[in-house]
Amino acid sequence: xxxxxxxxxxxxxxxxxxxxxxxxxxxxxxxxxxxxxxxxxxxxxxxxxxxxxxxxxxxxxxxxxxxxxxxxxxxxxxxxxxxxxxxxxxxxxxxxxxxxxxxxxxxxxxxxxxxxxxxxxxxxxxxxxxxxxxxxxxxxxxxxxxxxxxxxxxxxxxxxx
Numbered sequence: 320x321x322x323x324x325x326x327x328x329x330x331x332x333x334x335x336x337x338x339x340x341x342x343x344x345x346x347x348x349x350x351x352x353x354x355x356x357x358x359x360x361x362x363x364x365x366x367x368x369x370x371x372x373x374x375x376x377x378x379x380x381x382x383x384x385x386x387x388x389x390x391x392x393x394x395x396x397x398x399x400x401x402x403x404x405x406x407x408x409x410x411x412x413x414x415x416x417x418x419x420x421x422x423x424x425x426x427x428x429x430x431x432x433x434x435x436x437x438x439x440x441x442x443x444x445x446x447x448x449x450x451x452x453x454x455x456x457x458x459x460x461x462x463x464x465x466x467x468x469x470x471x472x473x474x475x476x477x478x479x480x
Contacts, residue, residue, distance in 0.1 A: 324396060326360035327389045328434065329353050330368060334386050337375045345430040390437070397437050409438040415460040417467075421445030425464065 332342040333353065343353045361367050368382035378386065398407070416425050422445060429443050444454070448465040455463035456473055469476060 322360060322363050324393075326356055326363065327392055329356040330360055330382075331386065331389050331393060333357055333369070333376055334378055334382060337377065339376065340374075344426050345433065347427045347430055394437050397435065400435070407438055408436045411440040411442070412462070413442050413444070413460045414462050414464065415444045415446060415451040415454045416464040417448040417451055418445055419466050420464045 329342065329346065329348075332345055333339055336342050336345070339350050339353050339357070343350045346353060348356075357368070364381075364385070366381045368378060368385060369376040370379050414425070414429070415421075421443065425443060429441055433439070433441050444460065446454070448467055448469075451460070451463040451465050452469050452471050452474065454460040456471055463474075464479070
């Protein structure tokens with residue numbers, strides 16, 4: 320059996336989150352699909368990559384040796400896909416969102432963005448709309464997405480959805 324890009328992406332996402340549930344959410348897949356993909360990878364490689372502990376997965380020595388190579392392949396694929404898109408994005412992006420957008424809309428958008436821009440460390444925080452506004456105004460977050468109006472004049476507002 321051969322290693323697939325889908326398996327590498329699932330492995331890397333689970334490795335970053337330490338959780339199949341969180342990886343499934345980011346990848347917009349079911350937990351069982353991510354779990355099966357990870358098991359297929361371990362079968363293809365011939366060794367386990369994680370220790371399974373209650374609700375978390377902890378990378379073992381095999382996983383720690385494998386991860387840099389998997390990320391390198393994913394970066395190369397992203398480079399191939401992005402040849403026509405111009406310069407590569409790097410750095411971090413801190414996003415705060417209200418509960419509806421942060422739970423139902425943004426996970427898929429963030430997952431797609433993260434797959435396309437592996438060099439960007441994207442962090443999504445879900446909180447109340449008033450806390451989103453406070454966090455953005457205090458520059459603790461780079462962007463905030465809320466479901467209602469904000470009357471904070473120090474912030475620029477755009478309708479997006």
